[in-house]
Amino acid sequence: MRARTSPGKQxxxxxxxxxxxxxxxxxxxxxxxxxxxxxxxxxxxxAKQAGLSSTGMISYHFRGxxxxxxxxxxxxxxxxxxxxxxxxxxxxxxxxxxRAYFAANLALTEQYPKHMRAIxxxxxxxxxxxxxxxxxxxxxxxxxxxxxxxxxxGQRAGVFRDFDPxxxxxxxxSAMDAALARAGSDxxxxxxxxxxxxxxxxxxxxRKEA
Numbered sequence: 095m096r097a098r099t100s101p102g103k104q105x106x107x108x109x110x111x112x113x114x115x116x117x118x119x120x121x122x123x124x125x126x127x128x129x130x131x132x133x134x135x136x137x138x139x140x141a142k143q144a145g146l147s148s149t150g151m152i153s154y155h156f157r158g159x160x161x162x163x164x165x166x167x168x169x170x171x172x173x174x175x176x177x178x179x180x181x182x183x184x185x186x187x188x189x190x191x192x193r194a195y196f197a198a199n200l201a202l203t204e205q206y207p208k209h210m211r212a213i214x215x216x217x218x219x220x221x222x223x224x225x226x227x228x229x230x231x232x233x234x235x236x237x238x239x240x241x242x243x244x245x246x247x248g249q250r251a252g253v254f255r256d257f258d259p260x261x262x263x264x265x266x267x268s269a270m271d272a273a274l275a276r277a278g279s280d281x282x283x284x285x286x287x288x289x290x291x292x293x294x295x296x297x298x299x300x301r302k303e304a
Contacts, residue, residue, distance in 0.1 A: 120166055188248035214275060241263045241266070245259040265299075
């Protein structure tokens, strides 16, 4: 999936040609990070992947590697959010949505394998360059807070039992992170089967018995 440029960024004065070039560079950066790792994602390699004549064309559009990586993170997280929200939109019921959450997130590894490998690699290796991993930690924290509120809604509705929602969400996300990491490194990994197992596990952990 090609990187998107938001209307807000268009309004900053960039032409459509400039926006398309930025998209091309972000797409190339994702490819390089996914295939060669964050530490090896030099401007030279990204320029070659993008088919650019020089690294100066990257420097023209981005104020250094940090600026480019922040846009890469924003793009990948936007793709992930859009995909998961679309998958969950038709699902009704607190238990049903919790179960579908695992299937939707693991389906990301099938639909966007390089995006997921790239964001995972940034998460593992970018801390020394940017403690907040180019905004990734902030976005994950915001997502966790939203999940906590949804779990509380399920408790108020009498669907989920009494437990600390923050601890449960931490466990859910830790399990999901481990599954996504395994999916990105093991070609034989069965994402659908893992999603079913995790859904069963956390359904039993959260549901309120009649």
